Amino acid sequence: MDLGLDVTERNGFAVLAVRGEVDVYTAPRLRERLVEMVSQGHHQVVVDLEGVDFLDSTGLGVLVGGLKRLRSHEGDLTLVCTQRRILKVFEITGLTKVFQIFDDVDAATGGASSD
Template sequence: MELGLEVAEGPAPYTVLAVKGEVDVYTAPRLREKLVELVSQGKHQIIVDLEGVDFLDSTGLGVLVGGLKRLRSNDGDLSLVCTQSRILKVFEITGLTKVFSIYDSVDGATAS
């Protein structure tokens, strides 16, 4: 399964990273590279849209947590968009719903 990564400029100062496919041990490094690239370009308010994600494993979670830490160390933040119960369950089980701001839509994330 290919991992799709699309970057779009949201309303300032947000950058939206839409992720599609499976985020696992094989594809997570590409997600990590993209997040590092965005931060190095000065993008410090990133919304990761997980609506197109079919599967997310612990490696993918680790990449998202690492991205969040990197952004917070640059006075930024990483928010998530996710409405799929099977993906949300992963965040609930791991307690990461307390760490990440999770929204129902990109509009909801940019309005916060």
């Protein structure tokens, strides 16, 4: 199962574009990538979930872990997502109160919330 993890930089943010399915099998790769980004000094991270086809509770745990790690470095992790099926997972679990979720990368790196 392919999981795409591509990092670019925009406006001082590191943007991690995730593609494919994030589940109990692939989530460890996402965790490793986030840990690597933090260790490389990227402390303002945007995770772009627009290319994600599937996200389970393990993936949620990895994203919250990334957020916690970044906040311990005075940083932040925000999300980009407009897909109903993925947003629903955040809404059901109450994680919309934990993450800032933006409509697109421009908004996430410019600071405009979609809420």
